[in-house]
Amino acid sequence: MLKLCFFICLIYWVKSDEEKKCPEFTDLNIGNALSGTELQVQLLLYTRENPTCSERLIEHNVTASEYLNTFKKTVFVIHGFRPTGSPPAWLGDIKKLLLSAEDINLIIVDWNRGATTVNYITAVENCRKVAEILKNYIDQMLVDGASLDAMYMIGVSLGAHIAGFVGQKYNGKIGRITGLDPAGPSFSRQPPEGRLDHTDAQFVDVIHSDIDVLGFKKPLGTIDFYPNGGMDQPGCPKTLFSGLQYFKCDHQRSVFLFLSSLKRKCDIITYPCDTYLDYKRGKCVDCEAFQPMSCPVLGYYADRWKNLLISMGSPTKSYFDTSGQDPFCMYNYLLDITTWNKNIRRGFIKVKITDYTGNTLESEINSEASTFQQYKRVKILTGFYQDLDKISKISLTFSTKTLVGPKHKLRILQMRMKSLNNPERMFPQKLPYIDFF
Structure with missing residues (x-):
């Protein structure tokens, strides 16, 4: 009898310990990338009530969530291709900064199993599958009182196109999509329905930081920002001797510029213009078309210019220069x-x-x-x-x-x-x- 009691107590203790354990972003390695991974998606919810310990959302049961408030603004953060399998370096910062900026539901879309592979095409093919899973969950949120107007998707690289695919499923009625250097390879020749497009949400803002290698060159949003012309970001390595950083630094700069906008150390002011050369020649620095407002700012608060940009009709390109380190502002x-x-x-x-x-x-x-x-x-x-x-x-x-x-x-x-x-x-x-x- 004593042994039986001990056994039951042990099971309860183990179960209780598992329940307290915080679900975390999938951490893989280069071995997983070499062997390939089957797509699995987990949605990790953070709010101001649980800012450090996520709640894993159950795909077919929105009402089971302890922290999800469907009447609040919901922000989805979607990562991209993960050739090494490790969690994104910026993940901790974006969670903390977004929750500091606004009282929201923050959902980290973890599709690391499916994005971790040396075969880029496999990750590309998984994008539409991830979008379908997100659509299924959003549908349930809508039934439970959520609004498409309050949906905001932030997609990095391939994640930007996933956000676009989700937006297409709702005929562009999602409130906002931010594309952080949307992936260029496999998407540069796609029609609007095959990639992120300015019609995928009510407001689409895009930061292009690596248009000559990994990013998408042409405008995709309501407003498209091109830091330093969109390529060769200051502070990034110039030679192959820097290893992996040489390939990913320009591409990732879009994320760190967005994070900088959340820190509010300074506003990164941008200048709508036809070309980077015209901007450098001082032809576009008055922002007369944007009066009585000032020139648009980059990042999280860019949607303050939403109505004005939409009223102007055609997509807007905006240029600016940065320094090589955070907070990146130039005077x-x-x-x-x-x-x-x-x-x-x-x-x-x-x-x-x-x-x-x-x-x-x-x-x-x-x-x-x-x-x-x-x-x-x-x-x-x-x-x-x-x-x-x-x-x-x-x-x-x-x-x-x-x-x-x-x-x-x-x-x-x-x-x-x-x-x-x-x-x-x-x-x-x-x-x-x-x-x-």
């Missing part, structure tokens, strides 16, 4: 230069600003050589990683970056520098000339 200035040389001068500008306490910042404009003609105004965009409140001195260096040819002087009739982050600040300065090195 942008527009240089307005009038020259009076008799002959055309063409070269690169380096700008240095100094405040009254002697602090100095320097910026080199390398996007494309500028052309200076007699009595012509030239506008050039430049940016600094920090901001100086009271500038006492502005100096320029002009260079062709060639070792041959005669020295000349670029004569400046007038120069003004306007802060784009603080438009009320204007710095006029007249200089006799700038040496041509």
Whole structure:
């Protein structure tokens, strides 16, 4: 009898311990990727009531959830291809930051079994299956009082297209989709129904950070953001010697830019424009079409411009430059230069600003050589990683970056520098000339 009691108590203790254990994102390894994984999806719910210990949602029983409130906004986070099997490095941060920003249902869509494989095509084929599972669960949430208007899907790489497929199933009535560098391979030639598209939700915002390799180049959203032109992100490795980071750094930058917007250390201001070159030439920095609002900001709060962007009709492309590390913000200035040389001068500008306490910042404009003609105004965009409140001195260096040819002087009739982050600040300065090195 004593033995029987001990056995029953032991079973109860083990069961109780299992119930207390928090469900976690599936952690796999390169061995799993080599052998391949069968698709399994688990939905992990976090709320402000259970911010650190997830609740695994039961696919066919919404009412069984202890924490899910179907009358609240629900955010789905969907990862992409996992060739090594490990959980995404950004997973912990996005959970914490999203719950800090708003009182929501946060559902992490874990399809690591199905995304972990060395065969990328297999992961691509699983995308529509994941979308179908999500659709089935959302249907039950709708029956239990949820609204499509309050559904928000954040998809990374392949996850962006999964979000698009879910949105298509509801004829674009989902509230919002954010695509973080949507995958390009296997999707770049697909029609709208075969990938993420601006019609998949009421508002679709997309960050393109690796358009020349792993990301999708063309616009996909209501507004498409292209940091640093959409490729070669500052701070990312430039050579193969950096290993795996060389391949994934640009692609992942979209995620870290989005996370930065949640931290609110600074707003990353963007500038709607047809091309990155036009943006660098200062042609699109006034945002006149967006008055009385300011230029759109990147990330979580981009939907503040939703109604205005939708009213403009066609999808909007927006460009901006960043620094190489968090919080990634740049302090942008527009240089307005009038020259009076008799002959055309063409070269690169380096700008240095100094405040009254002697602090100095320097910026080199390398996007494309500028052309200076007699009595012509030239506008050039430049940016600094920090901001100086009271500038006492502005100096320029002009260079062709060639070792041959005669020295000349670029004569400046007038120069003004306007802060784009603080438009009320204007710095006029007249200089006799700038040496041509």
